[in-house]
Amino acid sequence: MIGEAVQRGLRALAFTVDWMRDGATALAALRDTEYDLLVLDLGLPGRNGLDVLRDVRRAGATVPVLILTARGEIADKVAGLDAGADDYLVKPFDLAELAARARALLRRRGGRAQPLIEHLGVTLDPAAHRVTHDSKEIALSAREYAILAALMERPGAILSRPQLEERLYGWGDEIESNAIEVHIHALRRKLTPAFIQTVRGLGYRVRTQV
Numbered sequence: 001m002i003g004e005a006v007q008r009g010l011r012a013l014a015f016t017v018d019w020m021r022d023g024a025t026a027l028a029a030l031r032d033t034e035y036d037l038l039v040l041d042l043g044l045p046g047r048n049g050l051d052v053l054r055d056v057r058r059a060g061a062t063v064p065v066l067i068l069t070a071r072g073e074i075a076d077k078v079a080g081l082d083a084g085a086d087d088y089l090v091k092p093f094d095l096a097e098l099a100a101r102a103r104a105l106l107r108r109r110g111g112r113a114q115p116l117i118e119h120l121g122v123t124l125d126p127a128a129h130r131v132t133h134d135s136k137e138i139a140l141s142a143r144e145y146a147i148l149a150a151l152m153e154r155p156g157a158i159l160s161r162p163q164l165e166e167r168l169y170g171w172g173d174e175i176e177s178n179a180i181e182v183h184i185h186a187l188r189r190k191l192t193p194a195f196i197q198t199v200r201g202l203g204y205r206v207r208t209q210v
Contacts, residue, residue, distance in 0.1 A: 006068075010102070023047025053065060054084070119206060
């Protein structure tokens, strides 16, 4: 019930979420997919969360890990953090706090301290899911926002179509054949045509110069 609620709540906040229900499946998914963040319950069936965390770190994975658990004793927190977790949230919890902690870990992973992402007159506010261009608010769909956020996190870096699709679709979601192109076209129309550049044969990037 908690896993389903977390998945539904985070998706409503524009996160793309894959939910693994046991430790073995989680490890398999982490081997096959490069995730931006792992929210890890310690009480997983089959293989507990601490063992999963230790295996992830032994494999050299640097994915930020937020432990989500009912174990609130100091010793449990110390064990989790010393095993390689980056943050710890005790049940019961509020979804807004979980989302805020997730955004903080993602900022740290991206090397940013400021909560806002600003580039060439475009400002993206991850907490409010708000985008402004030259101080004017721009209305975006959830998927347009997700693509823009992915590109603005690293201006100039090229993201391929499959990389952008990973930001839009979770496991089991049907991938629309031309969705990325449609959303890029809409973003260019709502911002400026030159803000997002196409790199032929490679993908898309946010331009780095005016």
